[in-house]
Amino acid sequence: MEIGANYLADGRCKFTVWAPRCQKVGLQLSQESESRRVEMQQQERGYWTATVASASPNSTYLYQLDDSSTLRPDPASQLQPQGVHGPSQVVDRNALQWTDSSWSGMPLEEFVIYELHVGTFTPEGTLAAIVPRLQSLKELGITAIELMPLAQFPGDRNWGYDGTYPFSVHTAYGGPNGLKQLVDACHQQGLAVVLDVVYNHFGPEGNYSSCYGPYLTDRYRTPWGSALDFDGPNSDGIRNFFIQNALFWLREYRIDALRLDAIHAIYDFSAKHFLAELAEAVDTFEEQSHRQVHLIAESDLNDTRIIRPADIGGYGIDAQWSDDFHHALHALLTGEQQGYYQDFGQLCDFEKAWRASFVYDWKYSHYRQRYHGSDASDRPTYQFAICAQNHDQVGNRMLGERLARLVSFEAIKLSAAATLLSPYIPLLFMGEEYGETAPFRYFVSHTDPELVEAVRQGRKAEFAHWRNANEMPDPQSIHTFEQSKLDWDMQFRGKHAVLRQFYRELLQIRRHNPALRQFDRACQEVSSLKTEGILLFRRWQANSQILGVMNFGDRKTTIAPVTAANQxxxxxxxADMKWEGPGNAAPSVLQQNEAFEIQALSAILYEKSTLTRAS
Incomplete structure (x- = not known):
């Protein structure tokens, strides 16, 4: 059942809303200076519909539920021009003439993702302002951009996870046409677009869903309050709401992949999990549209059922994030041991993350105080996305410090090599490629004073144990938001320019070396030398082979990797001085079993000399 305001080409508009709690529903439609009320017709299972003639785009509307004098916006609104409390607006889905007819999507194996927050990525903070930056990202070696959530939220600055209208593109960012123009421009550049969507809760301000039906339940609790009801009575309406939302982004906006936020907070004990039903619907869309589209789940469960095919008992989601990779790398580089980092910090942890995706694969977690995770060794590595930084890992720190503020320049380069030479799908967080030093902090712009104060107190309680907790930035302050904007000029200065070129070199190697495009675990070896702090890896495909050595230790050391007779x-x-490093005596050509020195906090990559690079 398609929901929301579906504008038809002949000037009519069909309105559909799921409101099983109502005995009658009226549509209040406003066009220019005229307003009229239309009685909606009740359909099966709580749906109400009305097809209205002469309901042009830009018309606004609200729903009257039963005999209430209060009018409410559409939960499936496609545009909220006056914010989360105002009327919904009819949108012409055919207003943009697409120019990407030759685009048919991109396989997951080719994804190199660049995550960005629209409001802080550029000085303007709009979707349109991203377009001129696309060429630079493509030249860097990025193949996909990931947009943090765009659903309408209160005010004009927010991370996006407080959205209350999942179908509506936030007006301050540029609304529906702004997103469509960005997607079209990305496809013209050969870039895929990933959209972050939230199917585990509604934001706290402007959410009127409970007036319509049992969207929420108290049977389960999430970190944000009541859970969405995916398995109770009438839950087919909630399931349809979010399945239609996913298809809406894929169909109307030509999005290439959806990042499913925190699916561990989607509670469903049905025989067919909501995620499995969602994956089925997306698979059908993919077949019918002849486009490659993907679902990528964020999860801290380390549960491979999420990505296993349905025919062997899985949900059929295409890929998921491996937080273990980030945690193992971050703890190794920074030495931090607070929170979940207490489960990491040893070289063997990172070795396992590299080899097996999950460090915790039904292994005891001291942080969780229980066994955690499952074995992922039978899944191809392209089903796992990894990072050294992202919005969560940076922004959920009290001060929002990026890695460039926490470790040395040499460690930053090592982090880049560890991420981009890994056998997984890499993600970079905006500014990471040049060592952005501006923080990325948590910020909101709620209009409810009580909610604002609750957010402030919640953040204070979260970091009460920190030594400098009284220095926590005010999430409601515009200054906190402004401090989080990128400094684009930084990438052209000093070591920042060198670092960007280093990232570009790594991505060129990744793109052109066949061994680095091999995602079969059987075609890689990884080992570590704990005392020396050395990680060694070898990957191969046909005649292409690479040998990598990473020194996570704080001193230069000599190693003699076992190598075949080939040079x-x-x-x-x-560590090369070309990259502002201390210099290194490692040989340009490595002979069989030859010993060589590797600098502290550095990475060296060798290719088999018979390699013929792809064009």
Whole structure:
């Protein structure tokens, strides 16, 4: 059942709303200076519909529920021009002439994701302002941009996870046409678009869903309050609401992949989990549209059922994030041990994350005080997305410090090599490629004073144990938001320019070396030398082979990796003075079993000398 305001080409508009709690529903439609009320017709299972003639785009509307004198916006509104408390607006889905007819999507194996927050990515903070930056991202080696949530939220600044209208593109960012124009421009550049969507809760301000039906339940609790009801009585309406939302983004906006936020907070004990039903619907859309589209789940469950095919008992989601990779790398580089980092920090943890995706694969977690996770060894590595930084891991720190504020320049380069030479799908967080030093902090712009104060107190309680907790930025302050904007000029200065070029070199190697495009676990080896702090890895595909050495230790060391008779040619050395490093004596051509020195906090990559690079 398609929901919301569906504008038809002949000037009519069909309105559909799921309101099982109502005995009658009226549509209050306003066009220019005229307003009229239309009685809606009740359909099966709580749906109400009305098809109205002469309801042009830009008409606004509200629903009258039963005999209430209060009018409410459409939960499936496609545009909220006056904010979360105002009327909904009819949108012409055919207003934009697309120019991406030759675009048919991109396989997951080719994704190199660049996550950005629209409001802080550019000085303007709009979707349109991203377009001129796309060429620079493509030249860097990015193949997909990931947009943090765009659903309408209160005020004009927010991370996006407080959205209350999942179908509506936030007006301050540029609304529906702004997003469509960005997607069209991305496809013209050969870039895929990933959209972050939230199917585990509604934001706290402007959510009127309970007036319509049992969207929420108290049977389960999430970190944000009541859970969405995916398995109770009348839950087919909620399931349809979010399945239609996913299809809406894929169909109307030509989005290439959806990042499903925190699916561990989607509670469903049905025989067919909501995620499995969602995956089925998206698979059908993919077949019918002849486009490659993907679902990528964010989850802290380390549960491979999420990505296993349905025919072997899985949900059929295409890929999921591996937080273990980030945590193992971050703890190794920073030495931090608070919170979930207490489960990491040893070189063997990162070795396992590299080899097996999950460090915790039904292994005891001291942080969780229980066994956690499942074995992922039978899944191809392209089903896992990894990062050294993202909005969560940076922004959920009290001060929002990026890695560039926490570790040395050499460690930053090592982090880049560890991420981009890994056998997984890498994600970079905006500004990471040049070592942005501006923080990315948590910010909101709620209009309810009580809610604002609750957010402030909640953040204070979360970081009460921190030594400098009284320095926590005010999430409601515009200053906190402004401090989080990127400094685009930084990438052209000093070591920042060198670092960007280093990232570009790594991405070129990843793109052109067949061994780095191999996602079969059987075609890689990884080992570590705990005492020396050395991680060694080898990957191969046909005649292409690479040998990597990473030194996570704080001193230069000599190693003698076991190599075959073929000569190996040095392709990259992060300690090279070309990359503002201390210099290195590692040989340009490595002979069989030859010993060589590697600098502290550095990475060296060798290629088999017979390699013929792809064009």
């Amino acid at each position: 190996w040619t040095k392709r990259l050395d992060s």
